Amino acid sequence: MTRLSDYRWHRADPARDTIYALASGQVRAAIAVLRVSGANARNIVVALAGKQPVPRRASLVTFADPRSGTPIDRGLILFFPGPASFTGEDCAEFHLHGGPAVVAAMIAALARFKNTRPADAGEFTRRAFENGKLDLTEVEGLADLIDAETEAQRRQALCQAEGGLRRKAEAWRAALLEAAALLEAEIDFADEADVTPLARRKLAGILAPVRADLEAALAVARAGELLRDGLSVVIAGPPNAGKSTLLNALAHREAAIVSALPGTTRDAIEVRLDIAGIPVTLIDTAGLHASQEPIERIGIERARAKAESADLVLWLSEAKAPVTPEFPPATKVWPILTKIDLHRRFSAREGAIALSAATGENLDVLLERLLNFARTAVGAGEPALIMRERHRKAFASATAALRRAETGIDGPVELLAEELRAAIRALEILIGKVDVENVLGEIFARFCIGK
Template identity: 45%
Template sequence: MNTSDTIFALSSGGLPSGVAVIRLSGPASGQAIQSLCGRVPPERRASLQSIRDRNGEKLDDGLILFFPAPNSFTGEDCAELQIHGGRATVKAVLAALEDMEGLRAAEAGEFSRRAFLNGRMDLVEVEGLADLIAAETEMQRRLAAEQASGGLSKLYDSWAKRLTHARAMIEAELDFADEDDIPGSVASQIWHDMQKLDQEILNHIAEARTGEIVRDGLKVVIVGEPNAGKSSLLNYLAKRDVAIVTDVPGTTRDVLHADLDLAGFAVRLYDTAGLRKTDDIVEREGIRRTQSSMAEAHLVLLLSAAHKPDWHEFVQGYEVPVLRVQTKADSRDASWPKSDADVIISARTGEGIPELLDLLSLHLPDLEAGGALALPTRQRHALNLTMAREQILLALGSAESGLDVQAEYLRLAGQALGRVTGRVDVENLLDVIFSEFCIGK
């Protein structure tokens, strides 16, 4: 991947469409616009111009924009062509660009990669942008927007500055202890803040599960014996035939899923093979996958159509919340004993479904409406934050080893934190030291 090339791509999605946007980035962006349109429009002002290929044949009329470096999405010279979204029109303009020397089609994610490399976005913002494009629910949109706009990065940057400040105080005490304007034991003043920072990071890591649920959805696995109504419930909630429904036990052999939007959160429902003893090798593999899904679930819906279900039999050994769901309420009569189920439903009539959804909602994260969603959303966030915290704890517990050892642990903590955003070893300790003390005046 040559970052000195000028790249181009259709950035507006599927065709045909009313308008198609072709984006360019790189040093030859302005030259490409000059060749296609005869002139480069004033920067950041849309200009209606004719677009022609190298032979002078008119391809389309469109709005042309030019964004000079460094004030563009990628930090390079950028341009946009807003043209009609017909397949043939877009194909012709892309072919004209490909025919130009120094231009090539962009690789997947290359515009965002260049924005990161040029310091326009950090890794957390890049990931947030990807999530924002993929967001399907309101809470996914809010979470991604918080990250893409730098909200989460600001939190991590503030922590990084506190680590840098702590190291600066230690360096000041080690290197400039003989200066009159360095107060004694300066470094001792920063350990209280490091204890607070440790607790803040710990609290933040504890929210990783919430971030996972908001971003990827609440994982709900539907289990029970064969013919308990698992596939019928999945189809009812999905409002389409996701799973095959028959009276033959063991119809479902693999794990199927459907996605719901519940109170703005994504909920992913998994239909699984019925749990029973069987000699069928394929059905046994389906049951193994069911058990694996239960172990990874945020919530299990345990379904049963029996008069007196043995709920404990199916979920023993699994540390996961369980909702007991009695099915086929439309076939119950007065002779049935009182159920100890959490809810009784019918996928045929819809009876009890609103109550089931209310119970599902209780397992969604409790987030304050309109509040900031500064949550870790990926495993790499949690891993690096955990590593940073471990180094801070080592620094706090190494007083007998000397300030130089403690400073090294804090350096490693800052490095781990920097790996979250992609900013590693960018601090300048001397700048901090000389800004806070009048050394060498």
């Protein structure tokens, strides 16, 4: 479908257009918020609200069509003059009644202003980034905050959106720039003395703590990424073991079909759980056995693949006839004995949880263990600094360059300077100071329109 914004090539400079979008969710709702940013925002506010509002204060006004003077709605107007605004440009928010016709009429009125067009996905945030209001890690934090489904995700995303990672990266960069200046001085006065051991010791004293900070963050990198993406827990086992019954019991709804016939579940069925603020995707799978039936075999292949890439596999088999799981050694598997309400006499197995998903017996034991597992996996305490592969790569390349510099600390000044530059550059890529073009499109495309 052609979008209005595809016609941007008509304009000399789309970056200077004034943009607008519905920033709140679906209409109909109690209130809809339309957002405007750009050079025209001030004129638009005056034309639609009939007056120039006090900056950053909400005023109740009647919005009217500027051509006919007919009222469109009565609501609140907020005006944020640039550069002290979210985007750095003049911005306005129109708080309207959230009905489709009201919103359509306001959008029609906005569309008639010159050099004014609907915003692309993430375009407000992109302008904030381009005007230096946010660095790249804060932009990412904002995207994660909007996507956050659980409490722990919210905390982690908020910390990053508020500059948690940016401040650290800037402090490391400042330290490394200071180190680079020491080296510059050495290059400039090269004829006066040979390598000055004192200066090199000072240099080493700057590099070591930065490298240690980066290493510490890398050591727990998986935790931040896991929390952002969520943990995957696969329920696997022989047919009829009670896998779907357990999924339904944990999800508190009939997500999967349960029947007494073996081979009921064919495809993987996913439900999202919130375990004490940590997002967990629980996946029910087809019973594993040697099947001749082609469709079931596809399901069994999928079940194996899901289990082997999961963070944890719950391996279910009936308490009266436990089955030993067969997975590659890297797979983390918990044996679970099921239907203990039917089989009162069974031999307990070391480390296995014996439960009944039908009666709920010992489900709390399983949940408690899942909770501990999730907490350990995402790490407790301080929100993680590394939340994406992009961050991990930048941290890893800065760390590697610093290690090389420390190894060659008494070596040639040019080599040292080269390693320092590489480390500084990795941090600059992280905060989006250099080399951003290839990541910007991907990051902003994932935003919604109006953000």
